[in-house]
Amino acid sequence: MNQVKGFVISIAIVIIVFVAAAVGSGLIAEYFGVWKKPVIGASAAFIVVLSGYITAPSHKQLAAVIWLIVGAISAWLLAGNSYYPEDYEHAYQPTMFPLLLTYLSGFIAVLLCVFWHKKRHNE
Numbered sequence: 001m002n003q004v005k006g007f008v009i010s011i012a013i014v015i016i017v018f019v020a021a022a023v024g025s026g027l028i029a030e031y032f033g034v035w036k037k038p039v040i041g042a043s044a045a046f047i048v049v050l051s052g053y054i055t056a057p058s059h060k061q062l063a064a065v066i067w068l069i070v071g072a073i074s075a076w077l078l079a080g081n082s083y084y085p086e087d088y089e090h091a092y093q094p095t096m097f098p099l100l101l102t103y104l105s106g107f108i109a110v111l112l113c114v115f116w117h118k119k120r121h122n123e
Contacts, residue, residue, distance in 0.1 A: 006057030013055045014048055014067065021047040035085050041102030045071050049109035053116075064113040068106045075102045 025043035029036040045068075052067035053060050082098045084091050 003057055007063075010052065010055040010057065010063070014052050017051040018044055018048050035098075037079075037082060038098040038101045041075060041079070041098050042105035045075065045102045045106035046109045049106050049113065053109075053113040061114060061117050064110050068110050071106050072103055075099060 021044045022040050026036050026040045029039035048071050049064050049067050053064040056063035076099065079099045079102070082095050084093050084095050084097075086092065
């Protein structure tokens with residue numbers, strides 16, 4: 001029962017962290033005047049995978065991979081159509097850049113978790 005409770009708490013934390021990361025990175029991107037969609041996606045994916053790994057009571061690597069998969073599916077559904085911003089050379093043309101950057105960021109976070117896990121268990 002403690003494992004179930006731990007994973008329920010972990011899920012709640014990851015969802016709260018996701019919202020905070022998305023809002024925070026969106027505000028930061030807007031402040032610096034950069035394209036928000038790839039910044040929000042990449043930072044949220046990275047933080048979700050890391051927080052899922054950190055907060056999981058056990059099976060941490062598996063939790064990170066599951067959060068990557070859940071995040072990838074969610075990003076696909078939430079991203080919708082992406083177009084280059086109006087001040088870019090290819091303005092208003094469709095692009096997969098924000099989604100691909102989101103996936104890459106999540107994958108890098110999983111790799112970081114795997115290396116971190118190996119380092120912690122080799123010591």
